[in-house]
Amino acid sequence: MSMTAAVGHAHADPHHIGLVIEHPGPAPKRIVTAYGFWIFLLSDIVMFSCFFAAYAVLSGQTAGGPKGSEIFEQRNVAIETVCLLLSSFTCGMASIAADVRNRFWFYLGMAVTCVLGLIFLAIEFREFAGLVARGYGPSRSAFLTAFFSLVGCHGLHVSAGVLWLLTMMAQVFAKGFRADILRRMTCFALFWHALDIIWVAIFSVVYLLGGGA
Amino acid sequence: MLGKLDWSAIPFDQPIPLIAGAVVLVGILAVLVWVVVKGHLPYLWHEWITSVDHKRIGVMYILLASVMLLRGGSDAIMMRIQQAVAYQSQGYLPPEHYNQIFSAHGTIMIFFVAMPFVIGLMNLIVPLQLGVRDVAFPTLNSVGFWLTATGALLVNLSLVIGEFARTGWLAFPPLSELSYSPGVGVDYYAWSLQISGVGTLVAGINLVTTVLKLRTRGMNYLRMPMFCWTTLASNLLIVAAFPILTATLAMLLLDRYLGFHFFTNQAGGNVMMFMNLIWAWGHPEVYILVLPAFGIFSEVVSTFSGKALFGYRSMVLATMAICVISFMVWLHHFFTMGAGPDVNAIFGIASMIIAIPTGVKIYNWLFTMYGGRIRFETPMLWSVGFMVTFIIGGLTGVLVAVPPADFMLHNSMFLVAHFHNVIIGGVLFGAFAGFEYWFPKAFGFRLDERWGKLAFWFTFTGFYVTFIPLYVAGMLGMTRRMQHYDVAAWRPWMLVAAVGMAILTIGVICQILQLVVSIRNREALRDRTGDPWDGRSLEWATASPPPVFNFAFDPDVRGEDAYWDIKIHARQQSLEHEEREYHEIEMPRNSPTGFVCAFFASIMGFALIWHIWWMVILGGIGAFATFVVFAWRDHDEYVIPAAEVARIDRINLEERRSLVSMAGAT
Numbered sequence: 001m002s003m004t005a006a007v008g009h010a011h012a013d014p015h016h017i018g019l020v021i022e023h024p025g026p027a028p029k030r031i032v033t034a035y036g037f038w039i040f041l042l043s044d045i046v047m048f049s050c051f052f053a054a055y056a057v058l059s060g061q062t063a064g065g066p067k068g069s070e071i072f073e074q075r076n077v078a079i080e081t082v083c084l085l086l087s088s089f090t091c092g093m094a095s096i097a098a099d100v101r102n103r104f105w106f107y108l109g110m111a112v113t114c115v116l117g118l119i120f121l122a123i124e125f126r127e128f129a130g131l132v133a134r135g136y137g138p139s140r141s142a143f144l145t146a147f148f149s150l151v152g153c154h155g156l157h158v159s160a161g162v163l164w165l166l167t168m169m170a171q172v173f174a175k176g177f178r179a180d181i182l183r184r185m186t187c188f189a190l191f192w193h194a195l196d197i198i199w200v201a202i203f204s205v206v207y208l209l210g211g212g213a
Numbered sequence: 214m215l216g217k218l219d220w221s222a223i224p225f226d227q228p229i230p231l232i233a234g235a236v237v238l239v240g241i242l243a244v245l246v247w248v249v250v251k252g253h254l255p256y257l258w259h260e261w262i263t264s265v266d267h268k269r270i271g272v273m274y275i276l277l278a279s280v281m282l283l284r285g286g287s288d289a290i291m292m293r294i295q296q297a298v299a300y301q302s303q304g305y306l307p308p309e310h311y312n313q314i315f316s317a318h319g320t321i322m323i324f325f326v327a328m329p330f331v332i333g334l335m336n337l338i339v340p341l342q343l344g345v346r347d348v349a350f351p352t353l354n355s356v357g358f359w360l361t362a363t364g365a366l367l368v369n370l371s372l373v374i375g376e377f378a379r380t381g382w383l384a385f386p387p388l389s390e391l392s393y394s395p396g397v398g399v400d401y402y403a404w405s406l407q408i409s410g411v412g413t414l415v416a417g418i419n420l421v422t423t424v425l426k427l428r429t430r431g432m433n434y435l436r437m438p439m440f441c442w443t444t445l446a447s448n449l450l451i452v453a454a455f456p457i458l459t460a461t462l463a464m465l466l467l468d469r470y471l472g473f474h475f476f477t478n479q480a481g482g483n484v485m486m487f488m489n490l491i492w493a494w495g496h497p498e499v500y501i502l503v504l505p506a507f508g509i510f511s512e513v514v515s516t517f518s519g520k521a522l523f524g525y526r527s528m529v530l531a532t533m534a535i536c537v538i539s540f541m542v543w544l545h546h547f548f549t550m551g552a553g554p555d556v557n558a559i560f561g562i563a564s565m566i567i568a569i570p571t572g573v574k575i576y577n578w579l580f581t582m583y584g585g586r587i588r589f590e591t592p593m594l595w596s597v598g599f600m601v602t603f604i605i606g607g608l609t610g611v612l613v614a615v616p617p618a619d620f621m622l623h624n625s626m627f628l629v630a631h632f633h634n635v636i637i638g639g640v641l642f643g644a645f646a647g648f649e650y651w652f653p654k655a656f657g658f659r660l661d662e663r664w665g666k667l668a669f670w671f672t673f674t675g676f677y678v679t680f681i682p683l684y685v686a687g688m689l690g691m692t693r694r695m696q697h698y699d700v701a702a703w704r705p706w707m708l709v710a711a712v713g714m715a716i717l718t719i720g721v722i723c724q725i726l727q728l729v730v731s732i733r734n735r736e737a738l739r740d741r742t743g744d745p746w747d748g749r750s751l752e753w754a755t756a757s758p759p760p761v762f763n764f765a766f767d768p769d770v771r772g773e774d775a776y777w778d779i780k781i782h783a784r785q786q787s788l789e790h791e792e793r794e795y796h797e798i799e800m801p802r803n804s805p806t807g808f809v810c811a812f813f814a815s816i817m818g819f820a821l822i823w824h825i826w827w828m829v830i831l832g833g834i835g836a837f838a839t840f841v842v843f844a845w846r847d848h849d850e851y852v853i854p855a856a857e858v859a860r861i862d863r864i865n866l867e868e869r870r871s872l873v874s875m876a877g878a879t
Contacts, residue, residue, distance in 0.1 A: 022430065023428055023430065023433045023434075023770075024430065025429055025430040025767060026426070026428065026429070027426040027427065032349050032422060032426045033350075035422055035425070036350060036418055036419070036421075036426075039418045039421055039422060039452055040414075042452065043418065043455070043456045046454075046456040046457060047456035047459055050456070050464075051460060053490070054486060054490075057483055058481060058486075061480070061481025061482075061483070062481065063474075063479075063480040138467075138472075138473050138474075139472040139473060139474065139480070140480070141480050141481055142474040142475070142477075142482045145467075145473040145474045145475055145482070146475070148473075149464065149473065149475075163837075167841060171844060171845070175845070184844070
């Protein structure tokens with residue numbers, strides 16, 4: 001130990017409290033994977049924040065077209081929200097089932113999550129199609145451009161999530177609860193919950209604030 | 214069937230791109246034929262293209278950057294010649310071609326030279342410095358590299374099929390909107406950046422996770438080498454900033470492809486929103502590039518001064534301060550927007566504040582050199598050259614951070630000179646320093662000193678002769694991106710700058726010759742111990758080139774400058790000769806996922822540019838299928854038996870023991 005002192009720049013104990021916590025070494029794979037995916041989710045949230053910012057800048061630019069309060073249907077949005085929040089719950093159930101290696105509850109949880117996700121997408125698609133049919137497509141005004149992009153970007157994420165979900169079910173069916181598949185399941189669950197968080201922000205910023213004005 | 218693509222896309226009437234394209238094509242074909250005839254294809258496929266080894270991927274990144282440096286440099290030479298001759302005449306480049314060249318030059322130099330160069334060096338070195346076997350996600354690492362290569366491929370493809378953007382390196386709307394740029398140029402630009410941007414994001418996530426979660430025993434945060442800290446800061450910035458670029462370009466593409474109104478002049482679109490968004494990415498981007506360079510200089514200066522880095526903790530603090538403040542200065546890129554004096558003042562002050570941590574770093578390097586036993590070998594020359602050059606660039610930067618001064622200098626040649634001063638003097642010098650410093654580690658032999666020093670002096674001199682005249686021209690009122698001009702006062706400075714460009718070119722040729730000469734004399738330049746520079750951090754504790762598993766035993770770190778400590782221990786107590794028991798090592802298997810995925814991404818990108826929708830769908834399905842196949846594989850690791858580990862490690866240990874005993878004797 002006198003050796004490191006002689007070298008003169010061992011700063012592990014800067015305040016000389018005699019307690020140096022040594023880094024224990026590389027983290028296990030499960031931790032590393034989930035951590036990396038968290039970082040990805042943060043970057044995804046940064047991307048969403050750009051679309052939120054664009055919406056905030058452009059939401060008043062209706063160019064003679066409709067305002068938010070004229071086109072938002074709160075009932076639909078309420079159903080969408082319930083679907084997504086419930087799907088987060090069922091996704092959590094599927095994760096627990098995967099942890100205890102219970103195939104039946106895993107498939108059931110994932111299947112319900114998938115159905116709820118599809119219902120959400122169907123309602124959103126109907127809302128978009130209805131707006132376009134009335135001539136209120138994204139090219140109508142900058143407000144509609146920002147609206148379609150923000151909500152559509154979330155919709156694309158949910159679609160990708162459904163594709164991922166089906167792939168996960170197929171993987172568990174073909175390979176069982178292998179360690180690498182469980183790691184992917186953790187990532188999928190994180191992804192699905194993150195989409196929920198973003199939806200809560202969309203619900204508040206777009207539909208609640210825009211609907212009242 | 215083929216969307217917008219037909220024979221008119223090939224510029225038969227323009228000899229320059231056509232000949233350049235033909236030469237490159239012949240070159241690529243010749244290399245391919247040589248590889249196939251010589252039977253190198255299996256080696257290339259198994260050892261490089263499908264490799265998930267961080268060192269190999271790092272080398273490939275740097276190779277890509279070097280090739281693209283030649284491409285971007287050719288653009289620069291053409292621009293300097295044009296401005297030297299285009300006084301009261303049209304010069305030799307028509308405006309639409311000249312505009313493509315300056316756009317391509319900027320795009321290539323930032324995205325396909327500077328980025329892959331620094332990411333390559335980080336990939337190569339950081340796991341070694343942390344004392345671990347690989348990065349956090351080896352296969353994703355390969356995907357990231359190949360997606361970057363896809364972007365570079367698309368940019369170069371625009372040379373012969375269609376055209377490149379004429380809108381500058383950031384494609385400002387409304388010029389880049391469909392109504393003013395109806396061609397495929399902007400689409401080439403945007404899609405190649407979207408694809409390579411995904412690659413960069415993947416690399417960023419990978420390296421952040423590696424630094425934060427994969428460190429060897431005892432490698433506490435405040436024992437990490439400076440390069441690991443700057444890697445962490447730079448990659449945190451990638452994770453936080455690149456999604457902004459992705460979103461912004463996505464908005465521009467939606468405007469162009471689907472008639473949206475984000476940045477149009479009609480229907481309430483907002484052009485200045487583009488400026489804000491793109492620079493909210495763009496300013497952190499310059500720190501993404503320069504922070505790793507700061508890390509390289511820290512390693513080099515400390516090694517070649519034979520001293521521990523002065524003010525290690527203040528250096529860490531300065532790095533992280535830059536990391537945060539870099540997100541608070543973006544508006545200084547458009548003080549002329551008209552945001553008002555209050556907003557401009559805040560951003561002007563923030564821009565001056567960010568110079569403080571940078572100044573701290575400069576003083577730390579100077580104090581590291583002070584009292585040290587300095588060896589002026591090539592990496593050190595680049596570092597000292599950097600300090601001088603970067604201070605000048607930094608000072609002109611503080612000057613343009615003052616809003617009233619910026620109103621005069623905005624978009625002038627002064628600005629061009631400023632950012633070349635910091636990017637060449639900072640990032641490129643740093644990349645070259647890192648290249649010279651770590652080349653022996655990557656390949657097992659040093660680079661030739663004589664040619665290296667010649668390359669430095671020519672590049673260094675050439676830089677000043679090229680860019681100091683541009684400062685003057687800017688002061689005389691010359692704006693940037695001029696295809697021709699009629700002001701007599703600017704002419705001499707353009708001529709001097711052209712001479713400077715010639716000197717710079719000689720510097721690049723010296724660098725190429727250095728590589729050729731070194732490869733020829735590699736036996737004489739061989740680095741047998743793995744520690745050619747008397748290094749201080751863990752990458753020098755293993756053989757050159759390192760074995761695939763990097764370290765036979767996980768290094769045990771007890772302080773800063775981990776390897777220096779080990780060496781001093783070894784000298785004082787004479788290296789222990791007792792045999793340690795070797796264990797088998799698990800390493801990730803190679804995978805073609807990255808290459809195949811990038812193949813489909815290339816198809817998809819090309820199809821998107823030319824509106825070939827069936828091909829887009831095909832490419833998308835292919836990319837998804839690639840990942841599913843990857844996810845389905847049963848064995849993702851292979852085992853290196855303990856005997857093999859022992860054999861490889863003992864060879865290097867012998868060399869090292871003889872070195873230590875020799876040093877101990879003196």
